[in-house]
Amino acid sequence: MPLINISLRAGKTDAYRQAISDSLYRAMRDTLGVPESDHFMTISEHTAANFRTGNAYGIVRSADVVYIQVTVFSTRTAEQKKALYRRAAELLGDNPGIAPEDVFIVVHDAAKENWSVGHGLAQFA
Structure with missing residues (x-):
């Protein structure tokens, strides 16, 4: 039951954004055993002025960097x-x-009791 938030620089096509989601x-199905139809993702696009990156940690990144936050x-x-x-x-x-x-x-860990996926219930607690 991952929840994914994806951030990227504005201007990419619908097909490009769909390919990221797909x-x-x-990757989650292959590595985390995520069930079929477990699609909970958002994509946020940002103007160049509101999207920054650096070359820290010995990695040279381009303007095409994609920030992915996965809560599991x-x-x-x-x-x-x-x-x-x-x-x-x-x-x-x-x-x-x-x-x-x-x-x-970046992967964020959340205890099962911290999730409500609808109806005001703690389905996994």
Whole structure:
């Protein structure tokens, strides 16, 4: 039950944004065992003035950097997260063609009782 927020510089096509969503969904299915139809993603586009990046940590990033925040149950292992990072970079490289140095991912762990996916219930607590 991941929740994904994707941020990128404005101006990309609908097909480009769809490819990002599709590639991330596939990466989660491949590495985290996310069930079919578990699509909970938003994409936010930002003007160049409101979208900054740097070359910290020895990685030279381009204007095409994509920031991806993934919130998951706190039961995910470090190995699952590492597999997600690798698979997402691979798939995003294939489609829509994002360079691996431009794939910036942060995973946030959330306890199961912190989720309500509808009807005001804590479905996973």
